[in-house]
Amino acid sequence: MTSTDTPPRRSIVIIGAGIIGCSTAYYLSRHPSFSPSTTVRVIEASINGPAQGASGKAGGLVAQWAYPKELVDVSFAEHVKLAKKHNGKERWGWRYVETGSWEGRALLGEGSGSGVGKGGKRKSLEKTLGLNPDISEWDRKSKGLPDDLLWVRDSLTDSYSPMAATGETAQVHPYQFTTSMLDLAKEKGVEFVSGKVTSIKQLDGQVTGVVYTKLGTQEQVEIHASDIILCAGAWSPSLVPGLPITGTRAHSITIRATPGTIITPYALFTEITLQQAGKNVKRVTPELYARPDNEVYACGPGDDSALPETVDDVQVDEAACESIRKHVSFISKELSEGTVDKRQACFLPIVKYNSDPLVGAATKIANGLFIAAGHTCWGICNAPGTAKAISQLVMDGKIRCGNLKKLDPSRFS
Numbered sequence: 001m002t003s004t005d006t007p008p009r010r011s012i013v014i015i016g017a018g019i020i021g022c023s024t025a026y027y028l029s030r031h032p033s034f035s036p037s038t039t040v041r042v043i044e045a046s047i048n049g050p051a052q053g054a055s056g057k058a059g060g061l062v063a064q065w066a067y068p069k070e071l072v073d074v075s076f077a078e079h080v081k082l083a084k085k086h087n088g089k090e091r092w093g094w095r096y097v098e099t100g101s102w103e104g105r106a107l108l109g110e111g112s113g114s115g116v117g118k119g120g121k122r123k124s125l126e127k128t129l130g131l132n133p134d135i136s137e138w139d140r141k142s143k144g145l146p147d148d149l150l151w152v153r154d155s156l157t158d159s160y161s162p163m164a165a166t167g168e169t170a171q172v173h174p175y176q177f178t179t180s181m182l183d184l185a186k187e188k189g190v191e192f193v194s195g196k197v198t199s200i201k202q203l204d205g206q207v208t209g210v211v212y213t214k215l216g217t218q219e220q221v222e223i224h225a226s227d228i229i230l231c232a233g234a235w236s237p238s239l240v241p242g243l244p245i246t247g248t249r250a251h252s253i254t255i256r257a258t259p260g261t262i263i264t265p266y267a268l269f270t271e272i273t274l275q276q277a278g279k280n281v282k283r284v285t286p287e288l289y290a291r292p293d294n295e296v297y298a299c300g301p302g303d304d305s306a307l308p309e310t311v312d313d314v315q316v317d318e319a320a321c322e323s324i325r326k327h328v329s330f331i332s333k334e335l336s337e338g339t340v341d342k343r344q345a346c347f348l349p350i351v352k353y354n355s356d357p358l359v360g361a362a363t364k365i366a367n368g369l370f371i372a373a374g375h376t377c378w379g380i381c382n383a384p385g386t387a388k389a390i391s392q393l394v395m396d397g398k399i400r401c402g403n404l405k406k407l408d409p410s411r412f413s
């Protein structure tokens, strides 16, 4: 074990450089009481740096209709402010998107997997011959398809319905947002440390520091900490055993549509009924998020794969990625002709008992220990609110940005 450093006045350690840890580093570095005598270190276990887990592989939807409401109310407004202050449009792809629920069918084994339904062929023939030119327009309208949503096959659409009003849903590129938060925090003096934290030290009910293994070595290092913020996502219980957090693996892909194709900004929650020989054989529900530069992110269902030792050990099941690609290609010609750039998997951190994330002080375990973990499917949306609240709790002793009592970790024994 090497050096325990001389304790400075305030030494804050953040465990985990996902979106929660990196955003917390940012908000601490912008807190009015932050000064050069405050040390903030973000320790990350991935050899590849920050945002290698769910925070780099999520969809990136930021919605006023997300949950829990108390956290969303703070977070959405903070996302807007951050984007304005740091040019989020260029830096992390911040923009507003339309969101809708899309239902339709795909015909397996017909049209060589293209999923083109009979109606589609009829309509295109009518169009070619100049007959009934308005039928397709009428058909689209009756299904609720917006005029500018042209990258899903209208012939396979049963219905489309908007899920929120314009302006209520936005998006970020999660990897770019997370790494930007860290870079902006580093500009103010926050340090990034490559290491896997192996234990949290405490004495007489007060945290005193952490021990971590330097990546690529066996070397154990102990550093002093007056405050420790646990932001290790699904891995959080490995450092605080008994925390009611688990992880579910989910796969996703990104597809780049061919140049010249116009992919308008929609997030689609789909329900596709796969049909074969006139029978419904399966229902699949990939989510599709259009991103700037003609990229579309698509994710599939979770599975019960066990949480591996670190984020770098997460296995990607190629078959799971391929099935997302196939399902998405059925319903979109533009995506079927595009190039798959990424095939990936990550672990969604979930609080057991269908509960809200844990955001607050873990006084039942030790003074100076804070937990910000278990953000389920809204961690990208809720990172700024979580980070702002935790930075206030650490620096001022209380959360001032909203009433987040229901997220207090001490609700669990």
Ligand SMILES: Cc1cc2nc3c(=O)[nH]c(=O)nc-3n(C[C@H](O)[C@H](O)[C@H](O)COP(=O)(O)OP(=O)(O)OC[C@H]3O[C@@H](n4cnc5c(N)ncnc54)[C@H](O)[C@@H]3O)c2cc1C
Pocket (backbone or CB within 6 Å): 015, 016, 017, 018, 019, 020, 021, 043, 044, 045, 046, 050, 051, 052, 053, 054, 055, 056, 057, 058, 059, 060, 061, 062, 195, 196, 197, 198, 231, 232, 233, 234, 235, 236, 239, 250, 251, 252, 299, 300, 310, 311, 346, 347, 348, 349, 372, 373, 374, 375, 376, 377, 378, 379, 380, 381, 382
């Ligand atoms: C398929 C999918 C799509 C999603 N889409 C959206 C979306 O559109 N909008 C939205 O709001 N949310 C979305 N989410 C949810 C969101 O991704 C997560 O809630 C969020 O990323 C969790 O962030 P985190 O920082 O808590 O965890 P993580 O991103 O998992 O980060 C935890 C970090 O801690 C590190 N770590 C773990 N143990 C240690 C240790 N001992 N020492 C040091 N470091 C350690 C890990 O290596 C990792 O980097 C999605 C999730 C999935 C799976």
